[in-house]
Amino acid sequence: MGMEECVSQAIRVLPERVQTLVAAQCARKAVRIEELRLRTGCPVSLFAGGREWGLSDADGPCVADGAMLRQVVARATEHSLYAAGEQLRNGYCTLPGGHRLGICGSAVMDDGQIRTLTAFSSLNLRVARQLRGCADALFRALWQRPLSMLLIGPPGCGKTTMLRDLIRQLSDRSRFRVGVVDERGELAACLDGVPQFSVGACTDVLTSSSKEAGIYLLLRSMRPDWIALDEISALEDVEALCRASYAGVRFLATAHAQGRADLDKRPVYRALLETGVFSLLAVLSPDRQLTIEGL
Amino acid sequence: MIDWKPLGMALILCAxxxxxxxxxxxxxRTDRELRQLRLDLERMRCEISCRLTPIGKLSAQLAQxxxxxxxxxxxxxxxxxxxxEAVxxxxETAFAKxxxxxxxxxMESLRGLFVGFGSYDYAGQLRQIELTQTQVAAGIALLAEQKQARCRSYELLGLCTGLCLVILVA
Structure with missing residues (x-):
């Protein structure tokens, strides 16, 4: 899927006026849109190439309001908040095509947990993309030393895009069986069971499952050589990885961190490193430079 | 000469x-629709509780x-x-059609269900459907009590009215 198609698919949830403005921006400036932000009372803004700017037309700035945000969330959830309950509790909603709508508003608490979000105040639409070949360096590294790899980097630097391409290459070029636990539906973006992104012919995708449950299910049912997961963030994930590693499967995973020192500071990642599951660490910098080191 | 009077009387009686x-x-027909609605609501509840099917897909399935x-x-x-369109x-368009x-x-209960459909969380949405199911079950029970008597009354009333008119005209 080309960049233009990706953007037009992602912006389908937006009001028609915003869709027109975004399409015009794409056509005029030929920018690669990364995010669109809607904040109540502020102009809808577009983020691309490290810069954010507001959208406007002859009628003036395109200002977002509560009704606009509600409409976007309704479209994103297919008018069915009950169907997106778990995602809403985590502050996002995955759209067809793997695009992600981040949601902020008033949290309704129940027994110390977020039950749902209401009175939406800001939305962040992240456009997913597939860059074939972006994980060539990682693939070469794994070709030489096929060991479990942790890919880290700051938010928005392209970890998921790179992991997706690495899965595709391992699956298609090396014919490894790759199991993907796509908890947020961003890696393969399955729609009615069909991955919207190319993740390879030997890849089995489990969508919407927690990482912990998903790892065991894939191990039991699909006998993978590799298991790929996006954004490790909880101790339960670390425990599941550790236990599953005894079965001889190798892992590919991503985590939010700036570098090795940053990993050591965080309890979850410290615990992850202590397990010894990962042997390689790939660090992606904000300017998308990649370094690979042993752990 | 054709005698139109018997023909007119027959027409009055038939009408x-x-x-x-x-x-x-x-x-x-009301009874049939109520019973069908009971089935549809149950399917709706099952689809949501088992598969979290969104309303658009759910409606398409129910249409089938x-x-x-x-x-x-x-x-x-x-x-x-x-x-x-919003739900x-x-x-509203679907009701009119x-x-x-x-x-x-x-009808009031069904309209109420669709006014807020999809804007509740999982538990709230199921509760809304269950409330409508209760209302439909009450409607079916009420109609079951009266159905036979009402149908017979309407049929007899029509027939008797026709006969009365025939007698008056004759």
Whole structure:
């Protein structure tokens, strides 16, 4: 899927006026849109190439309001908040095509947990993309030393895009069986069971499952050589990885961190490193430079 | 010369009886729709509780499995949602198109269900459907008590009215 198609698919949830403005921006400036932000009372803004700017037309700035945000969330959830309950509790909603709508508003608490979000105040639409070949360096590294790899980097630097391409290459070029636990539906973006992104012919995708449950299910049912997961963030994930590693499967995973020192500071990642599951660490910098080191 | 009088009387009798039988048929249609709605609501509840099916897909499925005016209703609802309409707006259009023959209290409950459909969390949405199911069950029970008597009354009333008119005209 080309960049233009990706953007037009992602912006389908937006009001028609915003869709027109975004399409015009794409056509005029030929920018690669990364995010669109809607904040109540502020102009809808577009983020691309490290810069954010507001959208406007002859009628003036395109200002977002509560009704606009509600409409976007309704479209994103297919008018069915009950169907997106778990995602809403985590502050996002995955759209067809793997695009992600981040949601902020008033949290309704129940027994110390977020039950749902209401009175939406800001939305962040992240456009997913597939860059074939972006994980060539990682693939070469794994070709030489096929060991479990942790890919880290700051938010928005392209970890998921790179992991997706690495899965595709391992699956298609090396014919490894790759199991993907796509908890947020961003890696393969399955729609009615069909991955919207190319993740390879030997890849089995489990969508919407927690990482912990998903790892065991894939191990039991699909006998993978590799298991790929996006954004490790909880101790339960670390425990599941550790236990599953005894079965001889190798892992590919991503985590939010700036570098090795940053990993050591965080309890979850410290615990992850202590397990010894990962042997390689790939660090992606904000300017998308990649370094690979042993752990 | 043709004697038109017997023909006129026969026509009066037929028209009057037809009105009575039509009223009885409407009662039977209401009963059928209520029973179909009970099935559709149960399927809706199961789909949401087992598969979290979104309303658009759910309506399309119900349009396939339902019968009569409810097929028209769910088909129009699915169509409206597919075109990007809000649930409430799509439901209003679907109600107007389907011309359901449901009792007023059930219609009110059904409208209430679609006014807030999809804006509740999982538990709230199921509760809303269960409330409507309760209302439909009450409607079915009430109609079951009266159905036979009402149908017979309408049919007899039509027939008797026709006969009366024939006697008066004769």
């Amino acid at each position: 009057s009886s037809w009105t009575g039988f039509r009223a009885a048929a409407a009662v039977r 499995s339902s019968r009569g005016a409810l097929t028209t209703f769910f088909s129009a609802l699915a169509g409206g949602l597919h075109c990007g 409430e707006q799509a439901a 389907a011309q359901l023959s449901l009792p007023p209290e059930v």
